[in-house]
């Protein structure tokens with residue numbers, strides 16, 4: 001299959017040597033031995049030591065990874081065994097409909113899947129990726145890998161499987177509006193959240209959104225020059241063709257925000273989370289993106305992406321760290337490289 005057909009909509013392919021760490025970076029510390037348990041609607045609730053799990057025959061799973069923040073990687077090689085083995089050993093009862101996977105992490109991170117989906121997709125329990133044991137930041141010693149869903153369904157630091165008759169929304173699905181089905185081919189990234197329109201209107205009118213949580217805000221084609229949005233949570237917000245000249249988004253979360261054709265001249269985006277943000281057609285002259293996180297961000301159309309938006313505009317005063325360029329897809333990086341070399345461009 002060509003890379004284009006193999007890439008779900010609005011994802012960009014990362015080079016094979018790049019793999020961002022997303023979300024939590026370490027399991028909860030503690031010296032008690034690692035165990036995985038299964039509880040709930042099962043005939044035999046049980047606990048496995050890590051050594052028990054490692055001792056079973058392992059196999060390889062080669063799969064593509066698609067992160068909700070718009071980067072993908074092809075052919076990642078995991079080593080481990082199918083989750084179905086654990087379910088079989090525990091004996092799923094007829095009323096079991098959902099699996100809630102819980103992590104051994106400080107915030108008790110979790111995610112869930114219908115039992116049938118987990119089996120159909122061949123959910124996998126992995127110890128190794130690309131020939132090496134999973135490092136702690138990647139979910140080592142043991143993580144879940146769910147092919148065919150955004151990677152947030154692939155829980156790091158698997159600790160407990162609760163088998164349930166009703167769904168229990170996961171950490172991000174429950175509090176951050178991530179879509180519970182997470183099918184990348186249907187772009188099930190976020191649910192639409194209803195915001196309090198009057199409140200939003202007031203904040204937008206005062207041009208002050210600083211520190212506010214406005215996931216999914218839609219503010220297309222507005223005049224918001226000079227907006228103060230420092231530290232605001234604007235994940236998945238839409239600012240299509242909006243005037244944001246001189247706006248201050250320092251420290252804001254704009255991951256997956258749609259900034260297509262936005263006027264961002266002289267805007268401050270320092271230290272912002274811009275993962276998956278779409279800047280195609282935006283005017284970024286004089287904008288400061290230093291220290292911003294750019295995994296999956298786009299400035300220029302990827303091959304086959306022909307919805308009419310062209311490249312972002314930048315000038316010598318546009319600032320993007322060299323270090324952050326490494327987080328971009330080849331196409332995005334080449335675009336930024338091509339416009340380098342002017343004095344002061346860095």
Ligand SMILES: Nc1nc2c(c(=O)[nH]1)N[C@H]1C(S)=C(S)[C@@H](COP(=O)(O)O)O[C@H]1N2
Pocket residue numbers: 019020021022023024067068103105109110137138139151152153154155156157
């Ligand atoms: N326990 C736990 N699992 C998690 C996360 C997390 O924050 N905590 N993040 C999820 C998301 S959004 C992604 S993209 C992948 C990232 O895995 P990686 O850091 O190995 O790339 O882990 C998923 N599993």
Ligand SMILES: [Mo]
Pocket residue numbers: 022067068069151152
């Ligand atoms: Mo993700």
